[in-house]
Amino acid sequence: MTNHSSLANRNPPQFELSQIKSLVRELYDLEGNFTALNSERDLAWLVRNEEGPQGVIKISNAQEPEGIVDLQIKAVEHILEQDPALVVPPVIATRQGKAYEWITSDLSGDRHMIRLMAFMDGRVVEDTPEAYCDEYYYNIGVTMGRINATLQSFYHPYAGSNKHLWDLGHCLQLREMLPGLPEGELRDLLTSTLDKAEQHTLPALKKTRCQLVHQDANDANVMVSHDDPTQIAAILDFGDVAFNSILAEIVTISETYAEGEEDPIRPLLQVAQGYDSAYPLTGQEVDLLFDVMRLRLAMASLIINFRKLNDPEAGTHLEDRFFTKMLFKLNEMGQETVTRRLRDALRFPVYSPIENDGRQFSDHQDELVRHREQHLGKIWHFYDQPLNITRAQGGWMYSADGTAYLDAYNNVPQMGHCHPHITKAIARQAEALNTNTRYMCDIVADYAARLTKDLPDHLNTCIFVNSGSEANDLAVQIAQSLSGHKGGLVLDNAYHGCTELTTKYSPESWQHLPEALHPTQIERLIEPDMYNGPYADHPEAAELYSADADRAIDALASRGFKPATLMLDTAMCAHGVITPPDSYFDRVADKTRAAGGYVIADEVQAGLGRMGTFWGFMGAGLNPEKVDFITMGKPVANGHPLGVVILSSEMMKQFIGGTHPLLFSTFGGNTVACAAGMAVLDVIEREQLVQKSNDVGDQLRAGLRELAEKHSLIGDVRGRGMLVGLELVTCRQKRTPAAEETEQLIKEMIKRNVMIGKSLPGTLKIRPSLVWGKEEVDFFINAMDESLKMLG
Numbered sequence: 080m081t082n083h084s085s086l087a088n089r090n091p092p093q094f095e096l097s098q099i100k101s102l103v104r105e106l107y108d109l110e111g112n113f114t115a116l117n118s119e120r121d122l123a124w125l126v127r128n129e130e131g132p133q134g135v136i137k138i139s140n141a142q143e144p145e146g147i148v149d150l151q152i153k154a155v156e157h158i159l160e161q162d163p164a165l166v167v168p169p170v171i172a173t174r175q176g177k178a179y180e181w182i183t184s185d186l187s188g189d190r191h192m193i194r195l196m197a198f199m200d201g202r203v204v205e206d207t208p209e210a211y212c213d214e215y216y217y218n219i220g221v222t223m224g225r226i227n228a229t230l231q232s233f234y235h236p237y238a239g240s241n242k243h244l245w246d247l248g249h250c251l252q253l254r255e256m257l258p259g260l261p262e263g264e265l266r267d268l269l270t271s272t273l274d275k276a277e278q279h280t281l282p283a284l285k286k287t288r289c290q291l292v293h294q295d296a297n298d299a300n301v302m303v304s305h306d307d308p309t310q311i312a313a314i315l316d317f318g319d320v321a322f323n324s325i326l327a328e329i330v331t332i333s334e335t336y337a338e339g340e341e342d343p344i345r346p347l348l349q350v351a352q353g354y355d356s357a358y359p360l361t362g363q364e365v366d367l368l369f370d371v372m373r374l375r376l377a378m379a380s381l382i383i384n385f386r387k388l389n390d391p392e393a394g395t396h397l398e399d400r401f402f403t404k405m406l407f408k409l410n411e412m413g414q415e416t417v418t419r420r421l422r423d424a425l426r427f428p429v430y431s432p433i434e435n436d437g438r439q440f441s442d443h444q445d446e447l448v449r450h451r452e453q454h455l456g457k458i459w460h461f462y463d464q465p466l467n468i469t470r471a472q473g474g475w476m477y478s479a480d481g482t483a484y485l486d487a488y489n490n491v492p493q494m495g496h497c498h499p500h501i502t503k504a505i506a507r508q509a510e511a512l513n514t515n516t517r518y519m520c521d522i523v524a525d526y527a528a529r530l531t532k533d534l535p536d537h538l539n540t541c542i543f544v545n546s547g548s549e550a551n552d553l554a555v556q557i558a559q560s561l562s563g564h565k566g567g568l569v570l571d572n573a574y575h576g577c578t579e580l581t582t583k584y585s586p587e588s589w590q591h592l593p594e595a596l597h598p599t600q601i602e603r604l605i606e607p608d609m610y611n612g613p614y615a616d617h618p619e620a621a622e623l624y625s626a627d628a629d630r631a632i633d634a635l636a637s638r639g640f641k642p643a644t645l646m647l648d649t650a651m652c653a654h655g656v657i658t659p660p661d662s663y664f665d666r667v668a669d670k671t672r673a674a675g676g677y678v679i680a681d682e683v684q685a686g687l688g689r690m691g692t693f694w695g696f697m698g699a700g701l702n703p704e705k706v707d708f709i710t711m712g713k714p715v716a717n718g719h720p721l722g723v724v725i726l727s728s729e730m731m732k733q734f735i736g737g738t739h740p741l742l743f744s745t746f747g748g749n750t751v752a753c754a755a756g757m758a759v760l761d762v763i764e765r766e767q768l769v770q771k772s773n774d775v776g777d778q779l780r781a782g783l784r785e786l787a788e789k790h791s792l793i794g795d796v797r798g799r800g801m802l803v804g805l806e807l808v809t810c811r812q813k814r815t816p817a818a819e820e821t822e823q824l825i826k827e828m829i830k831r832n833v834m835i836g837k838s839l840p841g842t843l844k845i846r847p848s849l850v851w852g853k854e855e856v857d858f859f860i861n862a863m864d865e866s867l868k869m870l871g
């Protein structure tokens with residue numbers, strides 16, 4: 080039993096050694112020399128004969144319930160059954176085959192249980208000063224993690240009955256000891272720690288994994304190898320084994336070794352890393368470790384100091400060698416530092432709360448900005464006061480202090496931030512295999528088949544890359560190779576990527592530059608804007624707008640180019656989320672194809688249910704038969720890097736057989752990305768996100784249209800599915816874009832915890848994740864209402 084287990088009941092069994100010897104001879108057919116071992120509540124002897132050590136005889140305290148002894152024996156049996164390489168002492172049966180036997184003391188007449196446990200070879204850590212090092216702390220963490228891993232599947236009716244004074248779960252009963260300590264700093268700290276335990280630590284502990292734990296791997300109960308003091312040889316003494324949080328295990332180990340350490344959490348860091356390697360911890364468990372460690376130290380400090388002052392006889396059993404000192408040190412270090420170091424060590428992201436619990440774990444904003452600029456250069460970020468986002472879930476993002484922001488901006492995590500099904504799929508595939516398309520992995524082909532299953536026959540082949548830009552770049556390369564043309568058609572203001580080729584297809588990136596710097600092989604088409612364009616509301620708008628393609632093709636020809644492609648983002652995200660007139664897309668597609676070019680439906684923004692149809696271009700009225708390439712990115716793996724080009728097998732064959740026999744992307748189509756993509760499709764189906772996109776998107780637009788009745792700044796509300804365009808105007812009649820007010824509105828919205836993005840001057844693009852429900856819509860509309868009021 081531990082050197083600090085239940086002191087309330089220390090009366091050890093009373094036996095003459097001669098009686099023990101004869102009982103052992105009778106029960107186990109064993110004779111030899113008996114050496115007494117340290118034990119407070121029980122009696123224990125090492126039995127040795129001419130063949131060497133034969134085992135340890137243990138006689139339990141008379142008050143020990145039979146069920147508890149049975150629990151201890153069965154726990155060890157279970158551990159050895161589950162992980163036979165673990166070194167824990169099994170019981171050696173009596174000649175009658177029993178794990179223990181009842182005996183009666185000749186001296187006291189009391190009945191006790193006797194058992195013989197196998198001898199474990201090694202050096203006890205407390206006698207091995209060299210063992211007190213990081214490697215040993217890590218290794219004891221590993222061993223106890225392994226032991227706990229086996230015990231997670233163990234049940235025993237007495238698991239909850241092994242109560243003792245040191246049980247974290249019963250810390251509040253120690254409050255009655257507080258008046259026994261002199262007033263002062265220590266008593267105040269102990270009082271506040273127990274108060275915190277009542278309000279926070281104990282309820283939070285119940286949410287961690289609770290199971291049978293050993294919770295006594297202190298330096299008296301661990302043996303290390305004779306040859307290498309960092310290697311664990313045996314874990315002894317299952318006397319404190321009980322149902323508790325697994326954190327109780329970690330802090331009891333770590334507490335023992337904090338003595339003499341300048342850094343109070345050095346052993347804790349190592350133990351936690353070792354433990355986590357064998358029995359992974361959750362972020363929630365890690366974040367509680369500081370409180371639990373402090374509680375454990377406070378309990379030790381309180382019990383020992385109370386006894387010293389109020390029960391000197393009891394106090395002699397334990398000394399406050401370092402508990403109080405460590406408690407103060409740990410407290411001084413503070414939760415932020417400890418949690419940050421633990422998270423760092425275990426490769427968890429920085430502390431990331433999902434509620435503002437008043438703790439400021441990252442108020443070093445200026446330092447963060449400076450650090451980032453130093454190492455990333457002065458790159459663009461959102462908002463004057465950049466947000467330090469540390470976690471996201473569903474439709475919400477959380478900054479380092481736990482403030483929740485409704486995310487109406489991010490178009491990538493379309494199935495909700497960190498969707499559990501998708502994150503699990505990523506982790507599971509990463510655990511099994513992450514490799515490239517040079518191997519015959521099932522998942523790549525399965526994913527490609529599933530992605531294309533509802534497309535027309537000619538769109539049947541996938542090429543996997545890593546981003547939307549790469550997908551578009553490759554589609555253009557293929558189109559150029561097959562058509563022999565070099566020209567390109569895009570809409571004014573469009574954005575299609577950041578590679579050399581796709582930058583050319585992205586006027587948004589160069590249209591502000593002098594004309595001489597515009598790419599000569601690209602021609603821009605006028606945007607088919609039905610609110611503010613030259614043919615807005617015109618009955619022939621489709622024909623008039625699409626006629627610009629004829630002009631563009633001629634303009635290309637005048638510079639010696641024929642169109643290889645027309646690239647279309649049918650979501651019109653960079654164009655103020657406009658809705659083109661019916662048949663516009665088909666008409667420009669026809670004109671391009673007639674001129675020998677290919678049509679690329681860039682689904683990076685529009686795809687996967689964003690616009691209320693699985694494929695955005697189909698909902699936007701572009702006939703799939705007129706589409707030669709579909710390109711995908713952003714939401715296709717809900718944020719995991721993946722880009723896809725879909726084309727016909729015939730075109731693929733021609734391209735590979737022609738100019739690109741070695742077509743390959745190292746990471747394109749890696750198995751983890753495909754698993755993520757597959758899980759995205761699961762989620763869309765299971766959660767019926769395409770339908771939801773329509774329903775919730777309609778609610779959002781309806782809410783905004785209602786606001787338009789009282790806020791004249793709103794000129795137009797448009798869009799489909801979960802893609803909403805909002806045009807702000809200073810004058811409704813003239814439809815004058817309210818560019819400045821749009822910027823202000825974005826700032827007002829973030830003050831109300833809503834992230835929103837702008838498109839063209841005067842227009843907002845609202846692209847929430849498809850998992851939004853009524854709560855999010857109401858929050859958004861309310862924030863918009865309040866923000867618009869501020870703009871007058």
Ligand SMILES: Cc1ncc(COP(=O)(O)O)c(C=O)c1O
Binds near residue numbers: 546547548551574648
């Ligand atoms: C329509 C469209 N296509 C392509 C891209 C480029 O995708 P990525 O940033 O993944 O390269 C974007 C990015 O915003 C986009 O909006």
